[in-house]
Amino acid sequence: MTNSASLDQTNLPLRVRDFYLGRQPVLDRNQALYGYELLFLTGTHGAIGRSGVNPVPVAGGVPAAAGVPSPESAGLSATAAVIAHTAQLGLARAIGDACCFLNVDAEVLASDIFAFLPRERTVLEIAASVVPDADMLARLRELGTHGFRFSLDGLDNNHGDSNARLQRLLPSCSFVKLDLRRTPQAALATLVPHLQKLDKIVIADRVETREQYQASMDAGFDYFQGFYFARPAVLGGRKLSPSQSAVLQLMNQVTSDVDNADIERAVKRDATLALNLLRLVNTPAVGARQRIDSISQALLVLGRRQLQRWLQIMLYAEPSNHGHNQTPLLMLATTRARLMELLAQRLRPAQRSLGEIAFTVGIMSLMDVLFGIPMTDIVDQIPVSDEIRQALLKRSGFFGELLRLAENIESADSDDAVGDTVLPALKGLAISGDEMLELEMAAFQWTDTVVRYAI
Missing domain, CATH: 1.10.3210 (Hypothetical protein af1432)
Incomplete structure (x- = not known):
């Protein structure tokens, strides 16, 4: 992988550069800090979001992987731009010794912006828009050889077609996030242990209340993400x-x-x-x-x-x-x-x-x-x-x-x-x-x- 750490991001469009960095903790079963999910947010609807989708043109010459159109013709996701921009300021300053969860879409995964990331502490969260075709699965395997780990979001018991797609991604992922708003509580008792038997680390996402936290603890989740501890x-x-x-x-x-x-x-x-x-x-x-x-x-x-x-x-x-x-x-x-x-x-x-x-x-x-x-x-x-x-x-x-x-x-x-x-x-x-x-x-x-x- 080429080193993108020295990329000049000063010419990024205001729509891309004018953002702030959200940081949401991921906690273990003892409520000790394990990592942070970093959220790049702008207030411009759809420009830079939690899922890292909706690409916009990016200046600054972020290199694309082989076979991927250049930024000038297709444009990388805005998430790619802000990750590069944040890395210039020192991504380690944002996460300290903790792990870093970053949302990535197909364009980010296909790019070559990963050289500057602390790979041993970076978990790439695969966006719902990612299609697990043969090329994408090969790309995940390649990034995995460099030490990156992956998290799968959106798994639930309600959408058979969606889950069939996610099942293709599951073997590549070390983590699975379950959104408590979309996953029926009754399903957690069987879904969480099933995933753990597959050697997956299961994270309860959108834990907003202490009652949800306790229910997630009882269901056996490994990690927890949300604002419950600050309520x-x-x-x-x-x-x-x-x-x-x-x-x-x-x-x-x-x-x-x-x-x-x-x-x-x-x-x-x-x-x-x-x-x-x-x-x-x-x-x-x-x-x-x-x-x-x-x-x-x-x-x-x-x-x-x-x-x-x-x-x-x-x-x-x-x-x-x-x-x-x-x-x-x-x-x-x-x-x-x-x-x-x-x-x-x-x-x-x-x-x-x-x-x-x-x-x-x-x-x-x-x-x-x-x-x-x-x-x-x-x-x-x-x-x-x-x-x-x-x-x-x-x-x-x-x-x-x-x-x-x-x-x-x-x-x-x-x-x-x-x-x-x-x-x-x-x-x-x-x-x-x-x-x-x-x-x-x-x-x-x-x-x-x-x-x-x-x-």
């Missing part, structure tokens, strides 16, 4: 765990400007906090010049601002998960907070303090999910300014606007949704699609680094 299950009177209470108390001390000696005593009372603090200050993320072995030294090196941020992130880290700590809520909260901080810095560069406030709003915006209690109770327990309160409770003001944009980016999984919510917000903030992509990639990379070193 609040608000329970009145729920108590915080001892570790969460300790972090919250320490956060209150930090924001109350108590003496370092008092903070040091509070950290020492919780062995987990003390050990993690020492580990944090001795990592490349902090950059200390010599090893630090005392809590007092660690607090001086870290400083109040970084200590507060670290404590906010620690709230989302499950103590039992250290070493395998990329829980979905932790990754979502830190990415949202960092993205909001970067947006605030980009929009109002002369007011650096706004970035810190935006980060706090982002990290706190998921605490109702984390704790299972109403947000009104949380802002009563944690002292916050009125502008933070209004952003969290009403999505109002500058920070509320940023929060609303971040939430819409996370939840939109179709071009129509992007056109209705994300693009108007970007236009209102005077942020281009390319700028948004750069900020997203930076937030993804920052989250991966922080979680790896700090927790």
Whole structure:
């Protein structure tokens, strides 16, 4: 395969380049992160979607495989263009150490854009439009020899003709995704174990509620994809765990400007906090010049601002998960907070303090999910300014606007949704699609680094 990493994408049409990158987690049975499905969305209906279909002309000279018409005459799928464009920015920044699920159609599969992808961690999801003729099956075998794996979508018990086509693709695929909206729940009890007997890894797709998640667990799915983990299950009177209470108390001390000696005593009372603090200050993320072995030294090196941020992130880290700590809520909260901080810095560069406030709003915006209690109770327990309160409770003001944009980016999984919510917000903030992509990639990379070193 030729190396396409150096392709010049600067001349791509605005319709192709002006997109943003959605990232939806794929979780294992312990709710730990396994990978991400990357969604390239534009808000231009049909241009770039989850299935990677509907080709548009692409400039920049993306090479085609032998026997495939050139981009000038036929045009590769827009997905091919944005994959190449994103890879230039560093696809690894978007996925960290996780696996990457990418939707591909026949034109993308026939192209030669795969050289720059991390093949050992890339799963190519075969779109419903792919026809499994002899040439396509041969192409899948060829890509398989380079280490790529494939996922089959759309298998259900309702469409015999469709399933006959999918059965031809099944031997080439390591993964099978079952859309819970299209697959009858009664069929899952037999379909999931049948696929697993064929050595297929089965993923439950469109898991939107905790009830769906539990039903999928009972059916025996290997992995799960959807937004269920970020939907609040608000329970009145729920108590915080001892570790969460300790972090919250320490956060209150930090924001109350108590003496370092008092903070040091509070950290020492919780062995987990003390050990993690020492580990944090001795990592490349902090950059200390010599090893630090005392809590007092660690607090001086870290400083109040970084200590507060670290404590906010620690709230989302499950103590039992250290070493395998990329829980979905932790990754979502830190990415949202960092993205909001970067947006605030980009929009109002002369007011650096706004970035810190935006980060706090982002990290706190998921605490109702984390704790299972109403947000009104949380802002009563944690002292916050009125502008933070209004952003969290009403999505109002500058920070509320940023929060609303971040939430819409996370939840939109179709071009129509992007056109209705994300693009108007970007236009209102005077942020281009390319700028948004750069900020997203930076937030993804920052989250991966922080979680790896700090927790």
